[in-house]
Amino acid sequence: MSYFDVASTAPLHPVARQALNAALDEGWADPARLYRSGRQARMLLDAARETVAEVLGARPDEISFTASGTQAVQLGMLGAVAGRRRTGRHLVHSAVEHSSVLHTAERYAAEGGEVSAVAVDRHGLVAAEEFAAAVRPDTALAVLQSANHEVGTVQPVTEVAAAIGGVPLLVDAAQSVGRLPVPSGWSLLTASAHKWGGPAGVGVLAVRKGVRYVSPLPADERESGRAPGYVNVPAIVAAAASLRAVRAEAERENSRLHALVERIRTQVPRLVPEVEVVGDPVRRLPHLVTFSCLYVDGEVLLGELDKAGFAVSSGSSCTSSTLTPSHVLAAMGVLTEGNVRVSLPYGVAESDVDRFLAVLPEVVAGVRAPLGLDLAAPAAARETLVIDALGKRCPLPVIELAKRIGEVEPGGTVAVLSDDEAARLDVPAWCEMRGQEYLGERAAAEYGRDRGSAYLVRRVG
Amino acid sequence: MSYFDVASTAPLHPVARQALNAALDEGWADPARLYRSGRQARMLLDAARETVAEVLGARPDEISFTASGTQAVQLGMLGAVAGRRRTGRHLVHSAVEHSSVLHTAERYAAEGGEVSAVAVDRHGLVAAEEFAAAVRPDTALAVLQSANHEVGTVQPVTEVAAAIGGVPLLVDAAQSVGRLPVPSGWSLLTASAHKWGGPAGVGVLAVRKGVRYVSPLPADERESGRAPGYVNVPAIVAAAASLRAVRAEAERENSRLHALVERIRTQVPRLVPEVEVVGDPVRRLPHLVTFSCLYVDGEVLLGELDKAGFAVSSGSSCTSSTLTPSHVLAAMGVLTEGNVRVSLPYGVAESDVDRFLAVLPEVVAGVRAPLGLDLAAPAAARETLVIDALGKRCPLPVIELAKRIGEVEPGGTVAVLSDDEAARLDVPAWCEMRGQEYLGERAAAEYGRDRGSAYLVRRVG
Structure with a gap:
């Protein structure tokens, strides 16, 4: 367990x-x-x-x-x-x-x-x-x-x-x-x-x-x-x-747990259709992540995850026995159904987190199966390849972009994360040269990073 | 300890x-x-x-x-x-x-x-x-x-x-x-x-x-x-x-603790001058007894008993850090100074209780010594020899009385505890025959027994 x-x-x-x-x-x-x-x-x-x-x-x-x-x-x-x-x-x-x-x-x-x-x-x-x-x-x-x-x-x-x-x-x-x-x-x-x-x-x-x-x-x-x-x-x-x-263990464990939660935050939308990861991507606890799955009964989902060997929680932490909609999620204006809160203990094995990510898609699909819905592919799969070039000096960010843009289908998007100021000029320039579409700049915080910018590119051909 | x-x-x-x-x-x-x-x-x-x-x-x-x-x-x-x-x-x-x-x-x-x-x-x-x-x-x-x-x-x-x-x-x-x-x-x-x-x-x-x-x-x-x-x-x-x-141990331990507390209740007034054992002698918890020593500061007494290896309490159990007079003792109208509460744990060794009784008189005397008081002998020593003949059939109670009355000084009192109805007639009769003074009958409860009567005799000669 x-x-x-x-x-x-x-x-x-x-x-x-x-x-x-x-x-x-x-x-x-x-x-x-x-x-x-x-x-x-x-x-x-x-x-x-x-x-x-x-x-x-x-x-x-x-x-x-x-x-x-x-x-x-x-x-x-x-x-x-x-x-x-x-x-x-x-x-x-x-x-x-x-x-x-x-x-x-x-x-x-x-x-x-x-x-x-x-x-x-x-x-x-x-x-x-x-x-x-x-x-x-x-x-x-x-x-x-x-x-x-x-x-x-x-x-x-x-x-x-x-x-x-x-x-x-x-x-x-x-x-x-x-x-x-x-x-x-x-x-x-x-x-x-x-x-x-x-x-x-x-x-x-x-x-x-x-x-x-x-x-x-x-x-x-x-x-x-x-x-x-x-x-x-x-x-x-x-x-x-x-x-x-x-307290003595916190610094080491926090960065490890932060990365594992980041993995969940990134992967869940790639693996599960119609899912919303909620909570601030940057100003967040290192060990905790919550997501909600459309068309899913939270209690049933928790029961299936329990059978699969995972103890997770749902909804408001103190009203779970009644499973009324969480006042927190309601106040945020986000999806409250099919809610799963994952909070990782100190010392959790990385392989356990990976096993969770491996099991989650079929568990959710199993819960949804009786509904007979025809769900689209996971939103993230349709959307964005994130290239993390933080800490890399130009021209490395552009080289990464050139090497990996082929991983998305035409129409798909690539986000290049970079904290090198030069990327702000180089990425649009590269797009113009190669006939790709430059979509603009966002804060890297939107991708869960604490510094830098994200430069968005749509693959045209 | x-x-x-x-x-x-x-x-x-x-x-x-x-x-x-x-x-x-x-x-x-x-x-x-x-x-x-x-x-x-x-x-x-x-x-x-x-x-x-x-x-x-x-x-x-x-x-x-x-x-x-x-x-x-x-x-x-x-x-x-x-x-x-x-x-x-x-x-x-x-x-x-x-x-x-x-x-x-x-x-x-x-x-x-x-x-x-x-x-x-x-x-x-x-x-x-x-x-x-x-x-x-x-x-x-x-x-x-x-x-x-x-x-x-x-x-x-x-x-x-x-x-x-x-x-x-x-x-x-x-x-x-x-x-x-x-x-x-x-x-x-x-x-x-x-x-x-x-x-x-x-x-x-x-x-x-x-x-x-x-x-x-x-x-x-x-x-x-x-x-x-x-x-x-x-x-x-x-x-x-x-x-x-x-609960499973209670019956066995209760009667053992009851007897040990009875020993303290009986012995303390015999060993320590100017002391009052308080609380109901019959309707009482099996393991708890409280007594108060005149002319003694409770906190000092507890400190000396601690040094002698005994952890006991004093006064109101929840105000001992302030050592204000106990509202319980005050409501009872009994002595509140120099108060000691003994409450025995399950499994306490009989020898520990005896050691307490051996140590107590000198500890109290030591605390009182600086006062330079000339205290009378313990009240009980002046008063009553208790002969416990409960469960013994006549003529045994009277035989015990005849054998032991010499243990008290002339003027002292003997209490014969008996639950044999014959004693009610035999003890006064024996007194008249032997020239001793029959003082009357009391409930044995006054001596901490749950049945029988006490027949009081003053030694005349």
Whole structure:
């Protein structure tokens, strides 16, 4: 079984397993107690808090451990709006937040709060100026995810924080903590250990010093009065240990996973007819990609992929048991049916990804077969050959173009990706000389690259 | 180190450790997912729920797993009063509930609810009729612990439930689940796995079918909408496995622990001057005993006992870091200073208890030494020799009395415990014949026995 659903929960990191068992031996006692085993548990808890604080760029006393990411979001949001009650009762969040944010906002609205949801573009991306425009003098709190849990789009957190001025910003960083650096600008930050390879049962709520916070729950002296109940030291120790481990692995794994996801992003439209890859091609999580297949029931597709040995997810990550259309995809205005989210774990084998790409076309075709549709060939096959000449100096980009244009049928398109300025002149010139049609220049970002341009050529003959 | 603080947290049961590691292998995936590993996690979760339901005498769909006992209490209380809002906004609880109950009641009062605390007797025991007298037509909820967490007194839950009629009763069973059968009569029941040898991070909230419940938290589809956040399947599996295991051991261990606690209850007043053993001597948890030492700072005493190798607790179990006087002891009207709570784990060695009794007198004397007090001999030494003749047929009780009365000084008292009706006539008769003073008959319960009478004799010569 290839597990491609790390955005739901990551397999327990070996370091977490080790730390958990060690802490069950050494840190099982009540950290509030004054005897030796209690003091030992307290020391382990303090050390874990320092580790997490360091990774998040926070002070240890700004960190409270909660029972889950959802609880961190609920407490963070309700505590922050309660702390700012005198300022007003208005809440702003993006339209593509996790359901825990939306549900907490609904509860707030039911109790008299006013809520604005900021629209996103077709890639699920928030625009800082649009977000700022939704903020009012009576806005108590703004909420924005660091990256979207369904489509992987990385949000402009720092820009939004700057644009909204003094309004506290709660950043739901569940999908990025451990993988990407924490963006600056947050006033409150939430995360969930089981998303980064820690155990279940540990969330993080960070509240910057100076941010007004009034607990929405009955009094409890644990975790600075922010998270109630007995403190789960062994799980917290394991969470911190695995956070440190994944941060150390992140750079290497991220570029590897980024390339594997790029392969999926590129290949799926070439292999499967009537499919749409969604989410921002450039500002994206390294390990996550989502696509939607027209004419396909998502639940059936997931079942068939499961039989083929692939665990993937579909639709809104927290409503999959009901399989209602994802509010994220709906807000983006993209296809919501036949939705598949692939999120790759650290250490995934390249061959597993290739096997997925090999199996996917027949699985989708099998699900579609009873419909008796006559589908066109995959859109990408009709469209564009991408020649990646990034980093190559002229005349290499033009030489590649000349060598490979024969791979597309007449009428087909070639995109030459290049970051050499000379290509801007050379490609049109080559077209004129050889009687091919120059179609113009686009950002290479549209092809998932972070620099350079794409020069489009239609093969005429 | 002898760990005598199982009422704070029990060491992880070996079965729990084993089940935890197995479930980390087999049940780590998201139980809301439809692929194989998700379905497997769901099956393990369902099985754990059935186990817990069976032990609690509930239906599986009445059980929700929370993140802690405190969270179970908070959600249970707030959800139940919200569900009964139309009936009224009045809450009744005993004066000796856990701080999580008191804090939730405070929050309820701050938001417009009215709260009545029912007094207890000197043993910390609630009287069913007094509890019922506090209930009014607008009472939304009554809350009563199954057994007190500080002094071990077992409350008359079933009698209270019957006395208050249709008012829902929330029973905080944190200290008794796994050890004693669950009392009947509850409408809501809360518990905490780490108290019975399960892992931290698992609480239980049981809500009887038909009891109105409105979640006080934002919507979340997990755990019947009652407990938010990702479900911690491995910890829940471990909690259920250890619950089953401790229930199977309970009968044997309970009678052993009951006898060891009885030894502490009897010996401490004989060994330490100016000490008061508190809590009901008969209606009590098998493993827990609390005593208070006059002229002693509790924190200092705990520190000295820690140095001597004993981990014990003091005062209110959830405010020990502040060491404010325990609200439980205050409500009982007993001494609150120099308080020590001993709660014995399953499997504790008898020799550890004896070592505690050997060490305690000098530790207390050492703490008191700087005060320069001239303390009388231990009260018990001046008072009563207990002859346990329970189960012995006449004339054995009188023979024991004749043989042992010389052990007390003239003026001292002997209590003959007997369940043979003949003793009621024989002991006074023997006194008249031998010129000793017969003082009368008391319930053997006053000496911690569950049957028989105590016949008191003062040695005259």
